[in-house]
Amino acid sequence: GAGVSQSPSNKVTEKGKDVELRCDPISGHTALYWYRQSLGQGLEFLIYFQGNSAPDKSGLPSDRFSAERTGGSVSTLTIQRTQQEDSAVYLCASRDRVSTDTQYFGPGTRLTVL
Amino acid sequence: RKEVEQDPGPFNVPEGATVAFNCTYSNSASQSFFWYRQDCRKEPKLLMSVYSSGNEDGRFTAQLNRASQYISLLIRDSKLSDSATYLCVVNWGGSTLGRLYFGRGTQLTVWP
Numbered sequence: 001g002a003g004v005s006q007s008p009s010n011k012v013t014e015k016g017k018d019v020e021l022r023c024d025p026i027s028g029h030t031a032l033y034w035y036r037q038s039l040g041q042g043l044e045f046l047i048y049f050q051g052n053s054a055p056d057k058s059g060l061p062s063d064r065f066s067a068e069r070t071g072g073s074v075s076t077l078t079i080q081r082t083q084q085e086d087s088a089v090y091l092c093a094s095r096d097r098v099s100t101d102t103q104y105f106g107p108g109t110r111l112t113v114l
Numbered sequence: 115r116k117e118v119e120q121d122p123g124p125f126n127v128p129e130g131a132t133v134a135f136n137c138t139y140s141n142s143a144s145q146s147f148f149w150y151r152q153d154c155r156k157e158p159k160l161l162m163s164v165y166s167s168g169n170e171d172g173r174f175t176a177q178l179n180r181a182s183q184y185i186s187l188l189i190r191d192s193k194l195s196d197s198a199t200y201l202c203v204v205n206w207g208g209s210t211l212g213r214l215y216f217g218r219g220t221q222l223t224v225w226p
Binding site for chain 1: 160216
């Protein structure tokens with residue numbers, strides 16, 4: 001079946017512009033996560049959605065970052081007024097209650113802020 | 115103290131070698147433990163879960179020591195294809211679908 005998909009795969013933007021990154025989780029997965037990974041660094045947790053519960057936003061680095069999950073499925077991560085330090089790969093992942101061992105990751109969006 | 119800490123690496127070993135990675139976690143209420151593998155410029159993928167009694171999957175053996183809050187991964191008879199970054203992952207208490215905490219990873223290079 002279809003895995004987690006993300007778009008765009010690459011995004012180059014100018015400092016100060018806003019960007020939107022999209023994640024389509026595996027159908028039926030109730031939990032969705034956003035991470036970012038800078039070059040040579042580990043995964044940095046950003047935000048987590050679980051069903052209809054309030055999202056865990058504790059990992060968002062600043063108020064320029066926000067995320068939504070509409071209809072319990074597709075999620076959008078928005079970065080306002082991008083800065084060069086926002087350059088990273090942004091990874092989305094989803095999990096379900098049946099196969100809780102596995103968090104399925106999307107291929108990521110590589111964001112470059114010039 | 116970081117939630118999940120791993121050997122800094124990198125590990126460079128010849129084919130056929132046995133290599134072990136260690137990981138410690140800070141939350142004693144952690145419930146689930148995993149090893150993920152991440153190839154260069156790719157997304158992480160589950161390698162194996164870690165069970166209390168220890169578990170083996172082919173050449174890979176994972177062990178958990180709850181008293182010491184310590185997890186290990188042993189790779190026997192290393193292959194060139196084992197070259198990757200290995201991520202130690204912990205799910206803290208509460209919901210089984212809760213947040214996962216990732217270590218920074220240990221890089222392994224297997225040379226011919």
